[in-house]
Amino acid sequence: MSKSTYNLVCGMEVHAELKTNSKMFCGCKNDPFNASEPNIYTCPVCLGMPGGIPVANKKAIEWTIKLGLALNCKINLFSKFDRKNYFYPDLPKAYQISQYDIPFCYEGVIETSFGPIRITRIHLEEDTGKLLHKRIKGEEVSLIDFNRSSVPLIEIVTEPDIKSPEQAKEYGKALRDIIRYLEIGDCDMEQGGMRLEANISIRKEGETELPSYKTEVKNINSFRFVEQAIKYEMERQEEILEAGDIPQQETRGWDAKKSVTFSQRTKEDAEDYRYFPDPDLPPIRFTTEQIEKIRAELPELPTALIKRWKDQYQVEERFSELLFSSPTEAKWLEDLFILVQKENIEANKIANALANKKISYQQTDKPIDVVNRYKSANATDDISDEEFISVIKEVIKNNTDAANRYKAGENQLINFFFGQSMRALGKKVDATHLRKLLQQELEK
Amino acid sequence: MLNTLTLKQALDKLEKKEITLGDLNSDVKSAIEKLNKDLNVYLTINEKKITQAEMSAPLAGLPIAVKDNYCTKDLKTTASSTVLDNFIPQYDSTVIAKLKKAGGHIVGKTNLDAWAHGSSTETSQYGRTLNPRNTDYLPGGSSGGSAAAVAADLCLASLGTETAGSIRQPSSWCGVVGLKPTYGRCSRYGVVAMASSTDSPGPIAKTVEDSAILLNYIAGHDKYDGTTSTQKVEDYTKYLDQNITGMKIGVLYTDIEGLEEIKEIFIDQVKVFEKLGATVEFIKAMDPHHAIGVYTIIQRGEVSSNLGRFDGIRYGNDRSFFGHEAKNRIMLGTYTLSKGYAHQYYNTAQKVRTLFIEDYKKLFKDYDVLVSPTSPGYAKKIGISESSAMFGELEDMLLEPSSIAGLPGISVPCYRDPKTNLYLGMNLVAPMFREDLVIKVGDAFEKNTKWNSWRNK
Numbered sequence: 090m091s092k093s094t095y096n097l098v099c100g101m102e103v104h105a106e107l108k109t110n111s112k113m114f115c116g117c118k119n120d121p122f123n124a125s126e127p128n129i130y131t132c133p134v135c136l137g138m139p140g141g142i143p144v145a146n147k148k149a150i151e152w153t154i155k156l157g158l159a160l161n162c163k164i165n166l167f168s169k170f171d172r173k174n175y176f177y178p179d180l181p182k183a184y185q186i187s188q189y190d191i192p193f194c195y196e197g198v199i200e201t202s203f204g205p206i207r208i209t210r211i212h213l214e215e216d217t218g219k220l221l222h223k224r225i226k227g228e229e230v231s232l233i234d235f236n237r238s239s240v241p242l243i244e245i246v247t248e249p250d251i252k253s254p255e256q257a258k259e260y261g262k263a264l265r266d267i268i269r270y271l272e273i274g275d276c277d278m279e280q281g282g283m284r285l286e287a288n289i290s291i292r293k294e295g296e297t298e299l300p301s302y303k304t305e306v307k308n309i310n311s312f313r314f315v316e317q318a319i320k321y322e323m324e325r326q327e328e329i330l331e332a333g334d335i336p337q338q339e340t341r342g343w344d345a346k347k348s349v350t351f352s353q354r355t356k357e358d359a360e361d362y363r364y365f366p367d368p369d370l371p372p373i374r375f376t377t378e379q380i381e382k383i384r385a386e387l388p389e390l391p392t393a394l395i396k397r398w399k400d401q402y403q404v405e406e407r408f409s410e411l412l413f414s415s416p417t418e419a420k421w422l423e424d425l426f427i428l429v430q431k432e433n434i435e436a437n438k439i440a441n442a443l444a445n446k447k448i449s450y451q452q453t454d455k456p457i458d459v460v461n462r463y464k465s466a467n468a469t470d471d472i473s474d475e476e477f478i479s480v481i482k483e484v485i486k487n488n489t490d491a492a493n494r495y496k497a498g499e500n501q502l503i504n505f506f507f508g509q510s511m512r513a514l515g516k517k518v519d520a521t522h523l524r525k526l527l528q529q530e531l532e533k
Numbered sequence: 534m535l536n537t538l539t540l541k542q543a544l545d546k547l548e549k550k551e552i553t554l555g556d557l558n559s560d561v562k563s564a565i566e567k568l569n570k571d572l573n574v575y576l577t578i579n580e581k582k583i584t585q586a587e588m589s590a591p592l593a594g595l596p597i598a599v600k601d602n603y604c605t606k607d608l609k610t611t612a613s614s615t616v617l618d619n620f621i622p623q624y625d626s627t628v629i630a631k632l633k634k635a636g637g638h639i640v641g642k643t644n645l646d647a648w649a650h651g652s653s654t655e656t657s658q659y660g661r662t663l664n665p666r667n668t669d670y671l672p673g674g675s676s677g678g679s680a681a682a683v684a685a686d687l688c689l690a691s692l693g694t695e696t697a698g699s700i701r702q703p704s705s706w707c708g709v710v711g712l713k714p715t716y717g718r719c720s721r722y723g724v725v726a727m728a729s730s731t732d733s734p735g736p737i738a739k740t741v742e743d744s745a746i747l748l749n750y751i752a753g754h755d756k757y758d759g760t761t762s763t764q765k766v767e768d769y770t771k772y773l774d775q776n777i778t779g780m781k782i783g784v785l786y787t788d789i790e791g792l793e794e795i796k797e798i799f800i801d802q803v804k805v806f807e808k809l810g811a812t813v814e815f816i817k818a819m820d821p822h823h824a825i826g827v828y829t830i831i832q833r834g835e836v837s838s839n840l841g842r843f844d845g846i847r848y849g850n851d852r853s854f855f856g857h858e859a860k861n862r863i864m865l866g867t868y869t870l871s872k873g874y875a876h877q878y879y880n881t882a883q884k885v886r887t888l889f890i891e892d893y894k895k896l897f898k899d900y901d902v903l904v905s906p907t908s909p910g911y912a913k914k915i916g917i918s919e920s921s922a923m924f925g926e927l928e929d930m931l932l933e934p935s936s937i938a939g940l941p942g943i944s945v946p947c948y949r950d951p952k953t954n955l956y957l958g959m960n961l962v963a964p965m966f967r968e969d970l971v972i973k974v975g976d977a978f979e980k981n982t983k984w985n986s987w988r989n990k
Contacts, residue, residue: 133604133624133723134757137842139617140604140626140723144759174838174870183841233847363870365879368730368835371759 095291095327098300099251099319100209102286103264104244105274106216107149113215113241114143114186120236121219122280127234135239137181142369145170149241150193150373151383152273153213156243157194158384159267160208166380168193169372170213174363179218179233187214189364199247199263200392203256207248216240219281243274249288249299254319258312261285270391272415278310285309289322291330302338306350309343318343321350388416402426402436408444418452425456432460439463470516477514477523481530484509495531503527535560536686539987540595540743543689547593554583554594561596561640565687573662574682575641576601577609583638590636592750598682598691601642602649603629603734604723608639612725613657614647616843616854626723627755628692628734635750640688643678647856648840649694649727651675652702652928653918656858661915666708666954670912673703673928679737680707690738690747696728697828697936698929700735701944705907705958708946708986710975711737712744715966716939717762719748720755726839728832729760731936739987741945741976745769748968764966772973778810780974783900785818786931791909795948795957799906802947802959802982806904809977816900819892823885824933830869830882831937837866890938897964902974905931907944907958935962943971946984956984 112119115134124130134141154164171189197208218238222231245264251257265276265283276283286307290300304322309315326336341350366372389397395409404426413419426436439460442448448466450459484506485492495502506527511518535557538546546552569575575598583594599605602612604622606629611617625633632639646656654662654677662677664670665685672681676693680703683691693700695713704711712735719734726732736747752766784803787796806813840863845851855863869878896903908928935942940962947959959978963970983989 133622136847138604138622138624138848139610139612139620139725139842140622140721142722142726142729142758142760144757172838174841176841176844178846181842181847183844184838361872363838363867363872363875365834365838365870365875368728369726369758369760 092331094294095323095330096294097252097254097319097323098249098290098292098303099257100247100249100288101251101257101260101315102244102246102288103261104242104284104286105265105268105276106282107152107241107243107274109146109148109152109241111146112239113146113149113213114239115141117239119240121234121240122277122282124236127232127236130236131238135181136235137183141182143186143239143367145370145373146241149213152271153193153211153243154375154380154383155271155387156245156268156273157197157211158380158387159271159390160194160197160199160211160245162194162197162208162211164194164375164380165191166375166377167191167372168375170367170370171364172367173214175360177217178231179220179238181218181235181238185215185217186367186370188212199260199267201256201259201263203252203259204250206250206256206260209246209248211243211245214242214244216242251287254316254323257287257319258316261312261315267390270388270415278312281310285312285315287315287319287322289319289326290336291323291326302336304336304338304350305340306343307340307353314343314345317348318350321348325350388419391419394419398423398426398436402430404437404440408437408440411444412440421452421456425459428456428460434460434463442466468517469519472514472516472518474526477526478530480513481506481510481527484513485530492531503531506531534564534686536564536689537987538689539739540689540746541740543595544593544746554588558583558596561686561688564685565640568665568685568687571663571668572665572681572685572687573660574598574643574678574685574687576611576613576644576659576678578641579608579639581608587633587636587638590634592632592636594636594638596640596688597632597637597747598641598643598679598688599629599632599639600645600676600679600691600693602645602694602725602727603642603692604725605629605639605642608642610642610725611659612648613645613659614854614856614859615658615850616845616852617849618854620849622723624723627720627757628751629723631751631753632692637747637750640682643676643682643691645678646675646858648725648836648859649675649696649699650836650858650862651918652698653913654678654703655915655918656856658856663915664707664912664955666956667912669914670953670955671706671915671917673706673908673912675699675703676711676737677703677707680704680709680711683707683709683737683739690736690743692734692747692751693737694724694727694732694734695936696731696733696832698932700733700737701907701932701942701958701960702929704737704944705946705956705960706912708949708956708984709737709739710741710744710946710979710985711735711944711958712748712968712971713936713942714748714752714968715762715941717760718752718941718966718968720753720758720761722755722757726835728835729839730831730835731828731939740985741943741972741979742770742773744943745773745972745976762966767969769968769972772969773976774980775973775977776810777806777974777977780806780811780902781900782806782811782813782974783816783896783903784813785816785903785905786821787815787905789821789931792906794910795906798948798957799959803904805978805982806974809981811974814900816896818896818903819889819934821930821934824889824937825927825930827882827885827889828933828937829865830878831886833862833866834870834879835866837863837870886937889934893935893938893940893964901963902970903962905960905962907932907960911950911953911955911957932960935960940965941968941971943975945975945979946986947978947982949984949986
């Protein structure tokens with residue numbers, strides 16, 4: 090029997106911390122990665138002390154909806170927070186406030202070069218504290234830092250639309266870029282500001298039904314690792330399927346050192362989180378007007394912007410891509426493009442000059458100053474056509490052999506004549522004009 | 534003995550300089566020394582001196598007792614469970630901060646059913662409290678310590694919390710006034726959570742007037758509790774000494790089985806309202822037995838989640854210190870919220886809760902205030918709760934409908950049995966945020982009957 094070809098069936102769950110000033114459910118500072126000491130950004134609420142009551146961070150809710158709109162999601166006008174009950178030392182209340190059946194956003198889509206990926210839902214929850222396992226005075230101890238406790242955390246869940254490890258990587262990066270561009274999160278992967286999880290199964294080519302099992306690989310902290318983990322899982326699962334078995338439904342971890350996944354938890358001991366609506370937090374209601382207001386504040390996203398600049402100002406994508414990473418920077422560029430159009434300079438030329446660092450600039454410069462700088466860098470001496478032609482004729486006369494080869498079809502020799510003419514002129518020249526005249530004289 | 538003064542009397546006498554705060558406090562202190570050992574009202578006595586700031590504020594530093602489930606900064610807070618045996622909060626709950634700012638001085642922390650689970654104060658892990666009116670009997674609960682502190686004049690007024698009956702039922706049993714405000718009228722921030730969707734802090738006092746004075750200072754929106762209302766806090770003392778002529782009063786639950794012992798007495802007392810010019814009608818409401826199911830399911834579910842944090846990792850003793858009642862409730866709540874059962878139990882309970890809310894809306898179209906007995910009978914003898922797992926729920930049955938609907942209610946003494954010296958309470962309920970109505974009608978009843986022991990010495 091010949092070996093079957095298998096295709097990947099994969100959905101992802103991505104967690105990202107939001108960079109609001111304060112935490113999700115209390116007024117403590119939200120800055121766990123820059124805290125000078127553990128447990129300095131804490132209060133009775135995020136420490137889970139008796140009597141602590143959460144109050145929802147409005148900004149975090151708005152930002153979640155903002156991301157949802159950017160990912161073409163529908164928004165639930167009525168939503169609520171639920172308690173997800175489980176015991177872990179980094180979870181001081183013994184429940185995490187999350188969203189169970191009514192997330193803020195649902196049914197969106199994100200484009201990748203491999204095809205679209207549907208977004209199932211985006212919900213908002215709180216992060217946990219951080220456990221540190223250390224050896225102090227010869228003793229193994231576990232320490233808890235609650236600076237991260239109750240930091241706003243969004244979870245973005247996709248449909249099983251991911252068809253290759255490469256697409257998973259691209260999706261992760263695209264999502265990070267959008268979150269950063271919306272200026273709602275830093276997505277610092279190394280610090281844990283963004284965590285990836287892939288639900289992986291494979292099926293025979295041609296099959297359309299979802300496989301009866303999946304493995305969840307959790308807590309992956311790099312795009313490269315997610316790609317590797319999926320590749321590894323595909324091979325591992327294929328071996329099992331080829332042997333006539335079905336891979337076990339389980340949670341697996343990623344061992345970055347050995348580049349393998351390993352079993353963490355099987356379904357038998359899957360937890361029952363006893364979800365129920367958090368009675369401390371009143372349900373949240375939005376009006377269509379409020380959602381539209383958030384939509385109106387949404388910046389034009391990079392992909393759309395780059396395409397529009399191409400159509401409107403003829404700026405090539407390869408330059409645009411290099412020139413901005415925030416809406417503020419995009420706005421500055423657009424102002425510049427509008428200005429250069431008025432000045433009869435091609436926007437693409439100035440974009441090229443900026444992208445290739447031919448002229449130095451900062452975002453704090455006024456666009457007009459940058460335009461002037463560009464102009465002076467590209468200024469030409471006033472040279473008459475008579476002067477040009479007499480110099481060109483002289484150069485041709487001194488290089489008759491090359492001139493004949495040019496005529497015989499060695500077109501690239503024009504560059505040689507261009508260089509020679511430039512040197513003979515010894516001035517700043519309009520290159521396009523010189524080239525035109527050279528061509529004209531050489532072809533006589 | 535100055536400790537027998539009402540809050541209002543003490544404030545007036547202090548103002549007129551007829552008494553001094555020092556004399557009053559020393560009377561309270563000696564009463565505590567004399568009685569606390571037997572009654573077991575206070576678990577912790579506040580050793581801090583009254584501050585100048587408290588004395589110059591409206592409540593003038595007067596001694597107020599506080600239920601031991603309010604977090605009090607630097608003052609031990611146990612919720613009557615040895616899990617928190619050595620827990621000293623780093624912060625004041627909002628109501629306590631407001632009380633202090635208003636000049637109320639905490640005398641001490643009062644006993645309760647552990648975690649406020651119960652209606653007898655017998656589940657306290659620090660021993661039961663006795664009813665000061667007759668020490669063979671229980672004070673009720675869970676705010677039994679706070680009600681007993683008032684009844685025994687070991688303070689001028691106190692603070693309790695009610696989830697379903699925990700202010701009004703012990704007030705009824707101890708012959709004092711208990712005001713359970715609308716859910717969201719007083720902040721829950723800093724109160725050890727029992728059932729978050731119904732917990733309501735409120736005053737227990739000697740008179741309706743005193744409860745109105747206290748409510749003035751502890752009510753209001755709190756940015757630390759998103760379930761508090763932004764609705765303006767009124768001066769509730771405006772509604773004292775008002776004419777209730779023309780008001781419509783609906784009487785509930787008199788035909789319910791189990792009320793035989795007190796039915797006649799209660800119906801007799803209700804007639805007082807007619808004499809005062811109000812109309813009184815005996816009406817039917819949704820069967821309060823259903824409220825027991827709703828409350829039990831919701832409360833146990835929330836309890837199982839709220840008590841999860843007491844895992845012994847960060848503070849307090851570990852889980853083995855939980856008492857029988859708490860374990861019982863955690864187990865039941867965990868079960869009702871479990872996968873496959875949440876819909877059957879928790880979600881169904883929420884739907885029935887909505888039915889109660891709708892039922893009240895309908896009743897309040899025709900009546901200003903609804904009255905019923907607070908409790909199906911007099912205080913029970915010590916030891917009674919130990920034989921019945923659902924003791925509290927049955928005792929609080931008449932209060933649970935209004936609790937799960939979040940409505941304000943007040944219990945005022947409406948009878949005293951001369952043989953036992955035990956009291957009955959009348960429960961008055963009004964629509965959301967209409968504390969003014971229960972204060973107005975409760976005050977009228979109190980001033981026109983002989984059942985308030987401070988007004989009729």
